[in-house]
Amino acid sequence: MERLPSWIRQHLAALRAVLVLTAVLGVAYPLATTGVAQALFDENPGLIGQSFTDADGNPVAKYFQSRPSAAGYDMLATAASNLGPEDVVDTPDRTSLLTQVCARSVAVGRLESVSGARPYCTSDGVGAVLKVFPALGKPTRAVSVNQACPARPFVATYQGVAVECGKPGEDYAAGRTVPIRGGATAVVPADAVTASGSGLDPHISVAYAELQAPRVARERGLPVDQVNTLIEQHTTGRPLGFMGEPGVNVLELNTALDKG
Template sequence: MRLPTWLTQHLAALRVLLVFTVLLGLAYPLAMVGVARLPGLNGRAEGSLVEGADGRVVGSRLIGQLFTDADGNPIPAYFQSRPSAAGDGYDPTSTAASNLGPESVLDTLATNPDDATRSLLTQVCSRSKAVGDLEGVDGRRPFCTPDGVGAVLAVFHRDGLTGPVTRAVSVNQACPATPFITDYQGVTVECAQPGQDYSGGVVTPIRGDAPAEPVVPADAVTASGSGLDPHISPTYARLQVPRVARERGVDPAAVQRLVKEHTTGRALGFMGEPAVNVLELNIALDRQFPVRG
């Protein structure tokens, strides 16, 4: 007995469905699980987890984390990671960047702190000052005020964009703050009043007298694109060595050797930059130089 054409077609489709279900739904996943269990690959397949000095899993070498106390202050005995824009910091469920670019130099001032926003320039300035204070080095950067905000004026001219200066406002310093410079082209600089519109002025960043090459490196004041970067530059790591060594009561040279041991070179010898995995470095510190009680 010959089956109807429509039934034959449906049976062929069912056979194809069953074959591909077995191949792609069972065989292929099981094969990948088997490959992931091979020596050298099993750790990566399980998330590249890292155990701390006490043998407990403390994180992944692929995802950075903060080394701060309950109040968000850096723990001095540990190397600090770079800033993170992912959630409250290194949140894998909120991986993101700030999406702020080099033209983000004006803060939004408000009497209610929840309504205020900081420009990328002010974020960089405040972070650089904080790192400088923590490490005991010069945290100044070009276009930053001594109190850690963007050194930007709104300059008003008599004829709009040209002519003599009639007014100058330090737009990122809310009153009653003292402006970072007293006068600009013969006009007294004012502090900014929250809620006031200064869009009629010419945005004028002021470089200041900060060194051309800041002591605090760029990765100490900027977040990565993912917000999860587990690495810092060797330059930033070296900057932290004296503090970490002092807090742990060890020779800075010994801490510097650990930094060198945990520094990876460029991929394939030419891609990227050398980097230091902060989590692995801090675990090595706890194993070799435990924090004094």
């Protein structure tokens, strides 16, 4: 039998490689990983975070609350918000990351009967940010861009210039962005106001769990010490003994509370 030309043999080898890799990586591997993931999550639903809110999205007071989720704890929509620390100015169609954090902190503070104040946040729960004009040189105008009129600006003056409230629809892009730290000390932990990278994190910090313990104990008619003991029992250590921080599995903790 006549030997095939080398260029045909090369194309046939490439075709076989494509077929084999397609079967292995495009079919077998996805099926295997999906099966393993389903088995793990079916056996241990505590691997996925859940919300403990009512039909209107309000926290159910007798339960520990999970950290915020940009994905709504939907495994098919797992994602972060992709917003970073420089996202501090609200726009007509989107709330900045800073204002989201400030609003969450106020809400958590109200729920837990503690101060929801934190640096770079106004008392009404938006980012404490000024737009200063001109962008360079001595200020002649300052606007609290995240506080729409007729709101009272969180500071009266900036470098001798009266601070205005923000006028909806006015373009402040030409101004210099100046976040104002203020003197607040945060009581509400960071994981109570920021979402995880996956949006599916089932854990909260020990500090956030301890902050919620008095409310949960009160709502359930339990001693706070008993609730704190359950927190300790459902606290996991650092991964590999040194990575990250200890965490409390919220689903497992709430399930233990329901079992009494």
